Amino acid sequence: MHPALASLALALAGVGALGAASDGFAALTTESARRLTAARDRPAMLRVTLETMDGTPEALPAPGQATVVEFIYTTCPEICQVAGSEMAQLRDRIAAAPLAGRVRLISLSFDPERDTPEQMARYGGWHGAGGWHWTVARPAPDDLPGLLAAYGVTVIPDRMGGYAHNTALHVVDRAGRLVAILDTDDLAGAEAALARALK
Amino acid sequence: MSARATRIVAAAALWLVALALRGPLEADPLTHVLVQLTMLGAAGWALAPLVALGRGDWNRGGWACLILAIAAMAIWMLPRSIDAALADPRWEAAKFVTLPFLVGLPLGLGWARAHPLLRAVLRAQCLSMLGVLAFLYTHAPLRLCNAYLVEDQQRLGLGFLALALALAAGWALPLFRASAVPSPRHKERLA
Numbered sequence: 230m231h232p233a234l235a236s237l238a239l240a241l242a243g244v245g246a247l248g249a250a251s252d253g254f255a256a257l258t259t260e261s262a263r264r265l266t267a268a269r270d271r272p273a274m275l276r277v278t279l280e281t282m283d284g285t286p287e288a289l290p291a292p293g294q295a296t297v298v299e300f301i302y303t304t305c306p307e308i309c310q311v312a313g314s315e316m317a318q319l320r321d322r323i324a325a326a327p328l329a330g331r332v333r334l335i336s337l338s339f340d341p342e343r344d345t346p347e348q349m350a351r352y353g354g355w356h357g358a359g360g361w362h363w364t365v366a367r368p369a370p371d372d373l374p375g376l377l378a379a380y381g382v383t384v385i386p387d388r389m390g391g392y393a394h395n396t397a398l399h400v401v402d403r404a405g406r407l408v409a410i411l412d413t414d415d416l417a418g419a420e421a422a423l424a425r426a427l428k
Numbered sequence: 429m430s431a432r433a434t435r436i437v438a439a440a441a442l443w444l445v446a447l448a449l450r451g452p453l454e455a456d457p458l459t460h461v462l463v464q465l466t467m468l469g470a471a472g473w474a475l476a477p478l479v480a481l482g483r484g485d486w487n488r489g490g491w492a493c494l495i496l497a498i499a500a501m502a503i504w505m506l507p508r509s510i511d512a513a514l515a516d517p518r519w520e521a522a523k524f525v526t527l528p529f530l531v532g533l534p535l536g537l538g539w540a541r542a543h544p545l546l547r548a549v550l551r552a553q554c555l556s557m558l559g560v561l562a563f564l565y566t567h568a569p570l571r572l573c574n575a576y577l578v579e580d581q582q583r584l585g586l587g588f589l590a591l592a593l594a595l596a597a598g599w600a601l602p603l604f605r606a607s608a609v610p611s612p613r614h615k616e617r618l619a
Contacts, residue, residue, distance in 0.1 A: 230484075230485070230486040231485075231486070232485060232486055232487065232488040232489060232491055232492060233491075234486075235486035235487070235491075235492040236491040236492045236495050239492050239495045239496045239499070240495050240499070242499070243495060243496065243498070243499020243500070243502070244499070246499060246500075246503060247499060247502050247503055250503045250506060250508075250509060251506055251508070256508065257506050257507060257508060258506075258507045258508050258511075258572055258573070258574075259507070259508045259511040259512070259573070259574045260570075260571075260574060261508075262508050383511075383515070383574035383575055385575060385576070385577065387577060388577070393571070393577050393578075395571070395574050
């Protein structure tokens, strides 16, 4: 084969492979890839029963409602507290029309060992999660790995006794499909995604 | 031991150590990227002189093999590929196959036949790419890999910078030798 032809063939194959590995050059990181996948494929989420801060069972995804899920651990010193106050702002937005009563907000603990209902209620109290629109809940320990995998959340120890994780708002529609993943401060984006999910 | 056997043993040793030390090497992005990936690439590079495939006309000037190596390297430069290797056993297996056979080996097969001018361009390109990576990894406010902490990401950035400086020194210093420097033009005219 002529060397120029061989080079051209390998260059085309290389660009093709690179495109396939990056969703058409759109997602270079795992985080952007999972956001793209949610928007494009709307994967069905695992159905589990959580335990809330009030000690009551809670179906995830919420039946008949859109759900916003945010993974947290309540002993987190920084980012989960910021996320909590942003979730409170989101709660205020969805409490108003046209979303009122149609959206369930869940701060979901990935540290069910330490996050007992009492501890979750404390976190809920700090941020004003009353249980009506927004609750704090934990999964059964056996359900946790499947939940993290389904939502695409990676939790790693931060070497200070806590965890680092990819924090985001996960919007699940009434059919239980993950339809959008947004930054925790993107409240307008979350509202728009909820409106689309409830259409 | 023959030169051939030495190369095979060296490649196997690099590959096996990279595999055996998977746990500790992959626990830190600095050693994952700069030590383990380099070892796997070096294993393939060591085998290159033993492979007759690269001597065909299709690889004249080394272009075809260098293009293949650069494309495969580009895929392993995506942060999501590093995450995938940690999360998905298929990606991890692909890492142990593609880095020796689609990066290190073709790099060796291409480099051996590349014109000195092309080698110089690739060296310069390598240094500037490492500089860009160093800046990106030390300054990105977000985590590029979900599997690693932001402070580890910044250390990897400093590692890219150190590697760039070491390679620049290693490639530039031989050029200061008297025998490496062409004689100045005016001397030729005077002669």
